[in-house]
Structure formats: C-alpha cells, structure tokens
Amino acid sequence: MSAFDVYKWLDAGPIALVKGAGHPKTGGCWMSAISRYAGEQWTDHPECVCPVIRNFCILINDLLPSDAARGRVIGPRLFDPIGTRGSLEAMELRAVMLLNACVRMCLPIAVKVNHLDYYYDFTRFPESPSFPGCTVDTVITLHAVWRTLDQLPYTPMQSDATYVALCLHKAACYIAGTGNEYASCRVESLYRAAGHVGTAYETCLGAGGGIKKPENMEDWIVQNVMPVFDQMVAIGSKTPIELSCSERDLDCAVQRF
Numbered sequence: 014m015s016a017f018d019v020y021k022w023l024d025a026g027p028i029a030l031v032k033g034a035g036h037p038k039t040g041g042c043w044m045s046a047i048s049r050y051a052g053e054q055w056t057d058h059p060e061c062v063c064p065v066i067r068n069f070c071i072l073i074n075d076l077l078p079s080d081a082a083r084g085r086v087i088g089p090r091l092f093d094p095i096g097t098r099g100s101l102e103a104m105e106l107r108a109v110m111l112l113n114a115c116v117r118m119c120l121p122i123a124v125k126v127n128h129l130d131y132y133y134d135f136t137r138f139p140e141s142p143s144f145p146g147c148t149v150d151t152v153i154t155l156h157a158v159w160r161t162l163d164q165l166p167y168t169p170m171q172s173d174a175t176y177v178a179l180c181l182h183k184a185a186c187y188i189a190g191t192g193n194e195y196a197s198c199r200v201e202s203l204y205r206a207a208g209h210v211g212t213a214y215e216t217c218l219g220a221g222g223g224i225k226k227p228e229n230m231e232d233w234i235v236q237n238v239m240p241v242f243d244q245m246v247a248i249g250s251k252t253p254i255e256l257s258c259s260e261r262d263l264d265c266a267v268q269r270f
Contacts, residue, residue: 024073024234028041028046028049029080030042030043030074030080030084030087030151032074032080032083034057037055037121040080041057042070042071042074043070043074043087043094044056044057044058044059044067044070045057045060046091047059047061047062047091047092047094050092051093059095060098061096061097061098061109062094062098063094063098063103063104064104064200064203064204065107065111065204065206065245066097066106066242066245067094067207068204068208068209068211069111069210069241069242069245070094072089072214072215073086073238073242074087075215076218076230076234076238077231077234078230079231082230086234086239090242090243093242093243093246095251096247096251099249099251101200102169102249103249103250104200105188106248108184110206110244110248111206111241111245112151112181112184112185112206112210115181115213115214118217119177119181119213119214120158120178120181120190122177122217122224123162123175123177123178124158124162124174124178125173126225127170149189151185152186155182155185155267156182157174158178158182162174162175164219169226173216173217173224176216180212181209181210183205183206183215184205184206184209184213185206187202187203187209188202188203188206190202218233227234240250
C-alpha cells in the first residue's frame with residue numbers, strides 16, 4: 014500500500030468535503046478525500062477502508078446538511094477509517110453493530126408513525142456486537158414488522174415506513190446468511206447489508222424529508238450516529254500504514270479543517 018503522504022497533502026491544501034464523490038479539483042466526499050490522502054486513485058471506494066465502514070461514512074457525509082457541517086463533524090475524524098480493512102470477523106461485527114443501531118434508531122420511528130409501536134419489543138435487538146452474526150430471530154422479527162406495515166392502508170408515511178422495515182430485513186438476511194444467493198462472497202453480503210441499512214437511514218431521516226427528519230440534522234448526527242461510527246472503528250485492529258510524517262504534522266493536518 015502506498016505511503017500516507019500527509020506532507021504532499023499539506024503542500025496541496027486540504028480537500029473540501031462535499032456531497033457526492035466529487036473531483037480532486039473541486040472537493041469530494043469523506044471517502045474520496047481518504048483515497049487521495051492514502052495514496053490511492055481518486056475514488057469513493059478506497060481499498061484501505063472496511064466496506065461496511067465505507068458505506069456508513071458515505072451515508073454520514075451525504076446526510077450532513079452543508080459543507081461547513083461536514084468540516085465540523087468529519088474533520089476531527091477524517092483519517093480514522095484508514096486501515097480498517099482487515100479481518101472478516103471485524104467486518105461482521107461492524108455490520109451487526111450498524112444494523113442494531115439503525116433498528117434502535119429508525120424502526121421505532123417507522124412503527125410509531127403508523128401507531129404500531131406497542132407491538133414490538135426493541136430490546137430483543139442486543140446492543141453489543143459480541144455475537145458472531147445476526148440471529149434468525151432477528152430476521153423473523155424484522156420480517157414480521159415489514160409484513161405488518163405492508164398490509165396497512167396506503168399513506169406516504171406507511172409507504173416509507175414499510176420500505177425502512179424491508180431494508181432492515183434485507184440487511185439482516187445478508188448478515189445471517191439467508192440472502193447470499195445475490196452475493197458472490199461473504200464480503201459482498203456484508204457490503205450489501207450495510208447498503209440496505211444506509212437506505213433505511215436515508216428513507217427515515219434523509220434529505221427528501223424522511224419519516225421524521227430531525228430539526229437540526231448536524232446535532233442529531235453528532236449525538237446519535239457518530240458514537241456508532243467511533244465504536245465500529247474501534248473494533249479489530251487497523252492495518253498499519255506507513256506514515257511519511259510525524260504525529261504532530263498529522264495533528265496539524267486535521268486541525269486545518
């Protein structure tokens with residue numbers, strides 16, 4: 014892997030964090046910026062980042078309401094995803110953590126707006142990622158929520174809530190291994206699971222209005238989403254990347270955001 018050349022970056026100046034993959038001359042998303050800083054080709058799929066974390070970072074980047082908010086929220090954590098691509102076990106634990114977090118944040122909203130919140134006990138979804146995957150009970154429960162919402166009379170809220178539950182059910186299937194006929198390998202299954210969780214977040218809280226968009230999206234992400242990111246990054250050990258600068262220079266680079 015190429016050296017992480019922060020000196021070169023400092024000479025060129027920081028990349029503006031924007032929505033979408035972007036361009037090296039005009040700015041890019043969190044992952045596109047990392048691809049440049051890690052010495053890779055410009056892409057929003059850098060090889061040095063765990064695919065589950067990569068999908069989550071792209072979601073965070075695009076949910077933030079402005080470029081200024083991206084600088085404030087992502088800037089201090091800009092380099093944290095680098096080197097997270099490692100063991101399959103760590104990737105599985107991250108996928109489970111991501112699913113559990115979205116179930117706890119978004120599914121209660123989806124069922125509550127349709128007056129079904131008394132049906133489901135969300136404590137059945139464990140907070141700890143210490144088990145080796147998603148249980149069949151989780152798949153069955155999410156399927157039941159999805160089918161119940163799907164049978165309600167149509168309203169825009171009902172449609173969005175149903176889609177949230179469907180996406181979470183699909184994610185659980187991929188993690189549990191029951192949706193793997195659509196994936197060529199386990200890594201792709203977990204990547205697809207993270208994508209479905211991201212779609213659930215977008216549908217529930219996204220720029221289009223969502224089921225219940227927070228009044229202050231930046232504060233909501235800082236309080237509810239970034240702690241999940243921090244926990245996911247802390248799982249497993251990072252792949253060492255040769256730094257061509259001192260830690261002090263790296264700290265200065267982050268502070269320039």
